[in-house]
Amino acid sequence: MKQRRALMTAVCSVLIFIFTLCSILAPQSFAQSQAPTAKNAPGMYDSTKEVVLNGTISGVVARPKAGLPLGLYLMLTTTQGQVAVHLGPYYGRVAAEKGLVTGTTIQVRGVSTSFAAGEIFLARTITVGGQTLTIRSQNGFPVRPAANGTRGAQGTQATGGQ
Amino acid sequence: MNAKRPVVPLLCVVACALVLSSCLGSSSTPSTPLAVEFSVAPPLSDPLGTTFQVAAEVSNGSSVNWSCTPTGSCGSFNPTQTGSGTATTYTPPATVPPDDGAVTIMAVSVQDSTKEASANVTITAGGTINVTFNPPAPPPTLATSTSASLSATITSTVTNAVSDGITWTATCTNSAGAGCGSFSAAQTSSGGTTTYTSPTAVPAGGLNVTITAASTLDTEDDVTAVINVSTTQTSAFLCANCSYTYTVSGTEVSTGYPYTLAGVFTTDGNGDITAGEQDFSDYKFTTGNTAADTIEPGSAGISGSIYQFTADGRGMLTVVTNDVNIGISNGLTGTETFAVAFVSGNHALMTEIDGFATGSGSMDLQTVSSFSTSTLSDGMASNGFTFVVGGGTFSELPFAFGGVFNVNSQGTVSGTGSTADINSGGTVAKQQTLTSSGAYTVEDQLGRIQITLMSSAFGSVGLTGPMILNGYITDATHVKFIEVDTNVGVSAGLAIGQGAMTGTFTSATVLPANASYVFTAFGSVPDGAAALATTFTSDGVSKLNNGSSDVNESGVPTSGSVTGSYSVDSSGTGRVGISIMGNTIVGNPGTADNFVVYLNGGSDPPLALELDQYGVTTGNLFSQSGGPFALTSFQGNYGLNYTQFAYDAEAEEYVIESDTSGQGLADGAGNLLGTLDINYPGAPEPDQIFTGAYSASSSGRFTGVLTSSAYEGLFGTETLNFSYFVVSSSQVVIIETDDEAVTLGLFQLQTPPF
Numbered sequence: 003m004k005q006r007r008a009l010m011t012a013v014c015s016v017l018i019f020i021f022t023l024c025s026i027l028a029p030q031s032f033a034q035s036q037a038p039t040a041k042n043a044p045g046m047y048d049s050t051k052e053v054v055l056n057g058t059i060s061g062v063v064a065r066p067k068a069g070l071p072l073g074l075y076l077m078l079t080t081t082q083g084q085v086a087v088h089l090g091p092y093y094g095r096v097a098a099e100k101g102l103v104t105g106t107t108i109q110v111r112g113v114s115t116s117f118a119a120g121e122i123f124l125a126r127t128i129t130v131g132g133q134t135l136t137i138r139s140q141n142g143f144p145v146r147p148a149a150n151g152t153r154g155a156q157g158t159q160a161t162g163g164q
Numbered sequence: 165m166n167a168k169r170p171v172v173p174l175l176c177v178v179a180c181a182l183v184l185s186s187c188l189g190s191s192s193t194p195s196t197p198l199a200v201e202f203s204v205a206p207p208l209s210d211p212l213g214t215t216f217q218v219a220a221e222v223s224n225g226s227s228v229n230w231s232c233t234p235t236g237s238c239g240s241f242n243p244t245q246t247g248s249g250t251a252t253t254y255t256p257p258a259t260v261p262p263d264d265g266a267v268t269i270m271a272v273s274v275q276d277s278t279k280e281a282s283a284n285v286t287i288t289a290g291g292t293i294n295v296t297f298n299p300p301a302p303p304p305t306l307a308t309s310t311s312a313s314l315s316a317t318i319t320s321t322v323t324n325a326v327s328d329g330i331t332w333t334a335t336c337t338n339s340a341g342a343g344c345g346s347f348s349a350a351q352t353s354s355g356g357t358t359t360y361t362s363p364t365a366v367p368a369g370g371l372n373v374t375i376t377a378a379s380t381l382d383t384e385d386d387v388t389a390v391i392n393v394s395t396t397q398t399s400a401f402l403c404a405n406c407s408y409t410y411t412v413s414g415t416e417v418s419t420g421y422p423y424t425l426a427g428v429f430t431t432d433g434n435g436d437i438t439a440g441e442q443d444f445s446d447y448k449f450t451t452g453n454t455a456a457d458t459i460e461p462g463s464a465g466i467s468g469s470i471y472q473f474t475a476d477g478r479g480m481l482t483v484v485t486n487d488v489n490i491g492i493s494n495g496l497t498g499t500e501t502f503a504v505a506f507v508s509g510n511h512a513l514m515t516e517i518d519g520f521a522t523g524s525g526s527m528d529l530q531t532v533s534s535f536s537t538s539t540l541s542d543g544m545a546s547n548g549f550t551f552v553v554g555g556g557t558f559s560e561l562p563f564a565f566g567g568v569f570n571v572n573s574q575g576t577v578s579g580t581g582s583t584a585d586i587n588s589g590g591t592v593a594k595q596q597t598l599t600s601s602g603a604y605t606v607e608d609q610l611g612r613i614q615i616t617l618m619s620s621a622f623g624s625v626g627l628t629g630p631m632i633l634n635g636y637i638t639d640a641t642h643v644k645f646i647e648v649d650t651n652v653g654v655s656a657g658l659a660i661g662q663g664a665m666t667g668t669f670t671s672a673t674v675l676p677a678n679a680s681y682v683f684t685a686f687g688s689v690p691d692g693a694a695a696l697a698t699t700f701t702s703d704g705v706s707k708l709n710n711g712s713s714d715v716n717e718s719g720v721p722t723s724g725s726v727t728g729s730y731s732v733d734s735s736g737t738g739r740v741g742i743s744i745m746g747n748t749i750v751g752n753p754g755t756a757d758n759f760v761v762y763l764n765g766g767s768d769p770p771l772a773l774e775l776d777q778y779g780v781t782t783g784n785l786f787s788q789s790g791g792p793f794a795l796t797s798f799q800g801n802y803g804l805n806y807t808q809f810a811y812d813a814e815a816e817e818y819v820i821e822s823d824t825s826g827q828g829l830a831d832g833a834g835n836l837l838g839t840l841d842i843n844y845p846g847a848p849e850p851d852q853i854f855t856g857a858y859s860a861s862s863s864g865r866f867t868g869v870l871t872s873s874a875y876e877g878l879f880g881t882e883t884l885n886f887s888y889f890v891v892s893s894s895q896v897v898i899i900e901t902d903d904e905a906v907t908l909g910l911f912q913l914q915t916p917p918f
Contacts, residue, residue, distance in 0.1 A: 044717060044751030046778055047590075047690040064818075065811050068903045071691035071718030072811045073818050091692040091718075091809065091818040092420065115690075117720060124690055136560075141590030141777050142690035145560050146420065 044071075044117050047124060047142020055080055055087075055110045055123065062097060062104060069119025073144075076102060078110065078123075087112070088122045089137055090144035100147065101130045112138070198273055199223040200281045203249050206269050210256050211290030212381065213323055219251040220271035220281050228271040228280075230254075238267045239287070245274065256287045259328070260382035291322040293385035294833075295330070295377055298355065299853040301829040301837040302375050302389035303475035304801035305916045306362045307397050312475065314347075316377035316387060318354040328380040329353045334360065335374045340367045345393070351380065362393040370394035370917050387831050390800065392916035398473040399465070401506060401918040404433030407440075407530040409611065409636040411644040412502065412516050413555070413656050414523020414807075415821040417846040418493035421447045422556050423521055424656035425500070426646040427459065428530060428610050428636045429483065435465030435472060437483065441610055443634045443646045444487050445654050447556070456612060456634070457487040457498075476827045477506035477803060477914055478839060480850070481514075494519030494846075503841030503850060505803035505825045506918040513805035513912070515825040515843055517850060522843040524807050524823045531639045535611050537575025537603055540661070542640040547571045548581060548666035550738065550762035552771040553645055554687070554782045555655030557627060561589030562688040562780040563653060564773040565621065565631065567598055568737045568762055570666065575603035577617065581667050583737050585760050586621040590777035593624035594760070595739070601630060611637040614648075627652055635659065641766065657782075658771065662738060665765030669738035674763055675730060677704025680788040682864070682889045682897055683742070685749060685759065685774055686807070686908040687781030692718035692818070693809035694749045694779055695908040696757075697889045697899040698726045699788065699863055706730060712865050713747045714887045719811065719903040722747055723887070728756075738763035742772075742785075750778040761785045769891075786891040792862035793890050798911075799832030806898060806909020812844075812878055819845060822878065822905075826854070827914070834858050834868070842874055849874050856886075864890035867901070879904045 057080035066075055066086070074094045076087040087110055089097065102108070109129040114121060126138040136145050204219035220228045225248045232238035232254075239256040246252045254269065261267055265287035273279040298315040306312055318326050330352045336344035348359040360375060371393045378386035402408065411426040427442030440459030462470035462482075473479030481502040491499045501518040510529040516522055532539060541547050552566035567584035569577040577600035584598040597620045604615035613635045622629035632649035641661030647654065675681075678701055685696040698713030711726025724747030733739040740761045748757040758776040769784035790797055805825040812819045822845060828838025836856025842849040858868030866888040876882050884904055889897040893913065900907035 044691070044720065046750060046752060046755070069720060071720055072809075072903070072906075073692050073718060088691070090690075091820065094818045095420070119720075138690065139561055139589045143562055143589045143688055143780065144690070144692060 044115060046115065047113060047138070049113070049126075049140055049142070051113045052111055052126065053113070055085060057081075057085065057108065057110075059102065059104050059106045059108060060084065062102065064094060067119060070117055070122060075122070076108075078108070086120070086122045087125050089125055092144055092146045093137070096147045100135055101133075102128070106130060113142070198276050198279045200228060200271055200273050200279050202271065202281050202283065204251055206254065206283050206285050209286040209288050211288050212256055212258070212260060213290065215253050215255045217251040218254055218269065218271075219246065219249055222248040222273055222275070224275070227274040229274055231270050231272060233268045234261055234263075237261045258324070259380060260287050260289055260384065262383065264384055265382070289320075289322045289325060289379075289382040289385065291320060291325075293318060293320040293322055293325045293379045293382055295379055295385055295387045296831065296835050297377065297387055297389065297829065297837055299837055299855075300839060301476070302360075302391055304390070304477055304827070304914045305392045305394065305396070305475050305918060308362055308366055308393060308395055309364050310475075311359050311361045312391070313357055314360050314375065314377070315352075315355065315357045318379055320379070322381065325379055325381045326354050329356065331378045331380045331383060332358050332360075333376045333378070335376070336371055338367060339363060339371055340365065342366065344371075344373045362391070366393050366395065387833065389829055389831075394917040396917050398475060398479075399435050400433045401473045401477070401479065402431035402433065402471055404431070406431055406433070407610065408527050409530050409638045409644050410514060410525060410527040411636070411646065411656055411658075412514055412523040412525030414516060414521055414823055415845070416446060416493070416521045417519060419448060420820045422654050423523065424555060424646050424654055426634070426636050426644045426656060427456070428612065429459050429469065431471070435470055436462030437469035437471065438462070440469070440483075441608075441612060442483070442485055442487075443648055444485070444490055445646060445648060446489075447558075447654055448489075456607070457485040460484045460486065473504070473506075476839065477801075477916070477918055478825075478827050478841065479504045479506075491518070491520045496520070501848075503825045503843075505805065505827050506914065507803040507912040508915045509918050513803050513825050513910075515805060515823045515841060517823075517841055517843040517848040519846050519848070522821055522823045522845050524805050524825070528638045528642065530611055530637070532611065532637055535606050535609055535613070535637060537606060538573060539606075539637060539640060540571045540643070541573045541575065542661070542663065544664075544666070545573050546578065546581060546666055548662035548737065549643070549659040550662065550764045550771055551645065551657060551659035552762070552773050552782055553633070553647060553655040553657030554773070555647070555653050557588055557653035558650070559627065563588040563655070564687070564780055564782050565652075565655070566760070566762060566771060566773045568662070568739060569598055569600070569617065576600050577615070581735070581737060583733070583735070583739055584619045584621045585773065585775055586625055587773060587775055587780050588625040588627060589780065591625045592775045592777070593621045594775060595733070596621035596624060607634075613637060613643075622652065660764040660766070660768045660771065662765050665738070667736040669732065669736050669763050669765070671705075671732040674732055674738070674740060675702035675704065677702060680791060682786040682788050682891045683772070684783035684786070684897055684908060685772065685779070685781035686783055687774070687779060689717060689749060689779040693906040694718065694781065695899050695906050696749050696781070696783070697887065697897050697908065698744065699865055699889065700726055700728060700744070702730070708742070708744065711744065711746065712863055714865075714899045714901055715747055715749060716900055716906045717749065717751060718906060721901040721903065723901065738765065749774070749781065750776070786895065786897070788864060788890070789892045790890070791864055793860060793864040793866075794862070795834050795858070795860045796832040797860070797864070797890050797893055798830045798858060798866065798888065798896055799893065801827065801829050801914040802896070802911040803827055803914050804838075804909060804911045806907050808900070808905040808907040810878060810905030819878070821845065824909075828854065828856070828911070830858075830911075834860070836870070840872060840874065844878050849877075858888050866890060
């Protein structure tokens, strides 16, 4: 447990550094790539504001700093700077097998959204190695990656106490 | 002559006396009454261990005796007799006297014991003394002649508060002569243990015994718990020849995909399920419109479908079915294990707690024994049912479908008075048509029905209907539904009857002015998962005011104010549109979050679903009562259940879902203590002790924490932050307010006997 904590502390330190860097760089890069449209507020996905980013994965982050949504992130280095690409809750287990690893060049379609703690990019589709992965639906809801033998589906309505 | 002689000198004496009296005046009248007054008055209050001086003067300069009440526990004087104006020293007792430490000090004239001066002094502990129960908390139930181990701890800086220990008492009324029970030790050290043994006999219906653990130094500082003593053994919590409907929804561990189940089983009152059936649905194995799975009977509480409970109302329920698709990932084919927390003898909260799946739901005593197509019409030609089912579509979208279906006496859903709404991945359709395809079928006498719902809602959002629902009837106004078609998706939900209120809901009768509410929503958003809990009041016309909310959007918690508006459908269906702005799920204070609520006219909280592109959430509108709220508004034994969407610090990945049920004691002073049955996906952790804290707000939005060593494994911390929204003293909504997880749940006051 102590080793895990030490590891987590180290990982978190790196993440904090990365996200601090992102918070400095990302606004400028998105301003260039998205202008003149406004950014979405937290929780909103406006497909009319979708843009396409091309870049190389410089890191895969399992947990962001406090104040940003939980979920898997790809740190994407673009010509405009580094962007935190949010894949949502369902890709933690399969990102690597889908080719989403450090050093890979990808194309991402999605929208930028702002939180008090920083700005992130909600990916709707990712093209990697000639294959396009659907990360979110047209309205922005996370889609589960298809699993073998399943019909493929996303989202469920949790009960949260009855 | 001789007789007249004495008269003259007598008159002279009297005259002289009168003259002398007039010359001297009244100040020296020897008949002035004796008086006693404090010349050094005692203080209004005095901490234990602190002496003070007090003195009294007597009008004639004589002495006084010093005394106090309550005799024997009020302290002492040295000396006990003093001259007029001479001080004595008062020493308070070793412990705070009863009646909040009230002591009366008296200075009584030695010369005339009817003359005295008195003053009231409150003896205080001189600081805060906190008494809390140690785990496990006193159980909410005990059978007669049964023992429970109890322990409590004092925390205080007051001298002797800790060392004096705990005094235990058991009180009750109407014990029918058998007493309230006894303790192996009525006095223990702080942290020490005593054994409470319940009385040998109790009146019919049971006996509520209040257990008090009080500071011996100051018995006003205490903690209490109520134990319902009855003749019921824990094995009989599920009664003999009783049937229970149940439903659970959640996530399969191996696939990460949603699943639902619903069913009914019959119990023998002694640990075995004797019969039953269940429908199960998931993406991979959904069997569509086929016969229900059979529940295999238990054997002597050892094998097969069995159950076992403890005195706190928690228990484990094993359901063995003939469905080979259940349990295949954990090697227990067909077997489900549920953790159950009883709220009453009729209702329990459930969590699936095995390696196959994690989910939450509920279980209810079935009170109808004969079923036909007229069961849901309840003798009425037109009987409305509000409903919401939620899940995921086969076209890869989260969805929720709800409305009002109006059952007529022939067992069909009348289009008249029926309405439907749907949110499929943020695409919504409102106030759509809703009918059934012919009469619904009554599958068997276990209360299973099948209804085929036709609605324009499906086509409006790109889905293909109809939706075929299997329902398990609890009573004439409650049905648990599970979708069994291959058209729409994997979903489940509840239907609540409107009874005589059907078709009568108008804007003049719903959401009355100044009524207060707690509103909840929980589900999917573009960032992942989101939870909302908020209070607000209605103006009786169209506005919602004074809202105070917490939102947790994928681990980003926010709190703030909420305002809104509502509109009531003119057709009388009970459909109410609600728009709220401010701190809501949408995340933009200037953009409205839109919901629809279906009123049922009864005590069940109306069902709600979100109708906008920002989220696919469902929830409830709770009528709030009992305000203004204080710590004592959250007091007693509660069953609980919550669902979490969390980041797993150990696995370094986002966990799809974790579910928990349990039981806890809220002491009304801001402390929680209880036991959780947690299903971290694939790693169930039953019987985990938790503590908690909460601070009050008059609005009913309390804040606090829950702490358990079991949290460490998943979250990397033992303490999670929560807001507690007090609906009433019997229901409290919880929402997590940190960046560890998105959580929504409910505490429900336990009302034994179970």
